[in-house]
Amino acid sequence: xxxxxxxxxxxxxxxxxxxxxxxxxxxxxxxxxxxxxxxxxxxxxxxxxxxxxxxxxxxxxxxxxxxxxxxxxxxxxxxxxxxxxxxxxxxxxxxxxxxxxxxxxxxxxx
Amino acid sequence: xxxxxxxxxxxxxxxxxxxxxxxxxxxxxxxxxxxxxxxxxxxxxxxxxxxxxxxxxxxxxxxxxxxxxxxxxxxxxxxxxxxxxxxxxxxxxxxxxxxxxxxxxxxxxxxxxxxx
Numbered sequence: 001x002x003x004x005x006x007x008x009x010x011x012x013x014x015x016x017x018x019x020x021x022x023x024x025x026x027x028x029x030x031x032x033x034x035x036x037x038x039x040x041x042x043x044x045x046x047x048x049x050x051x052x053x054x055x056x057x058x059x060x061x062x063x064x065x066x067x068x069x070x071x072x073x074x075x076x077x078x079x080x081x082x083x084x085x086x087x088x089x090x091x092x093x094x095x096x097x098x099x100x101x102x103x104x105x106x107x108x109x110x
Numbered sequence: 111x112x113x114x115x116x117x118x119x120x121x122x123x124x125x126x127x128x129x130x131x132x133x134x135x136x137x138x139x140x141x142x143x144x145x146x147x148x149x150x151x152x153x154x155x156x157x158x159x160x161x162x163x164x165x166x167x168x169x170x171x172x173x174x175x176x177x178x179x180x181x182x183x184x185x186x187x188x189x190x191x192x193x194x195x196x197x198x199x200x201x202x203x204x205x206x207x208x209x210x211x212x213x214x215x216x217x218x219x220x221x222x223x224x225x226x
Binding site for chain 1: 143145151152153154155158160165166201214215217218219220
């Protein structure tokens with residue numbers, strides 16, 4: 001089983017749509033969780049951390065289910081500028097390095 | 111802040127040649143990471159340093175790859191000899207705190223390597 005698994009997509013949605021991405025991780029001892037965003041031919045950038053109680057940043061909501069080892073990202077009212085690849089990221093057991101999923105590609109069209 | 115600086119941005123070389131990729135982390139950051147990204151395998155951690163010391167190089171694919179960090183502001187990733195399967199985008203990233211992942215990791219723009 002891969003350490004971090006994501007549906008690669010692509011997800012093609014119209015502007016204004018709500019879209020959700022899911023991710024599972026294999027190491028139950030992981031303590032840190034993140035979503036990164038990567039634009040085409042650019043470097044990954046931190047989008048948001050994911051906390052146990054769930055957290056929201058504007059149109060973005062992240063959820064964590066430790067029992068199921070499942071992480072989600074919800075984007076409401078999608079914008080054209082949201083088109084990118086979203087990487088699910090988990091801290092390793094030692095808490096010293098990050099393990100990246102292969103990413104889910106989102107394309108928002110007008 | 112200049113961010114993480116990588117050079118060259120693009121490199122095209124022939125099989126068997128030596129390739130050296132360079133990275134300057136953000137000033138004050140004491141953790142540095144080298145990643146490789148391909149369509150097939152995604153973003154893979156190759157090696158990381160804390161305070162210039164290599165901590166985990168288990169991701170380095172084979173002996174052809176080596177990395178050094180002679181001081182806090184410079185690191186290199188060398189491939190010798192290079193092979194076509196090494197073609198990928200190589201990212202360098204840095205982070206302020208050496209202990210945990212809770213601090214944000216900042217990536218450089220990457221080096222796109224093509225080995226013919």
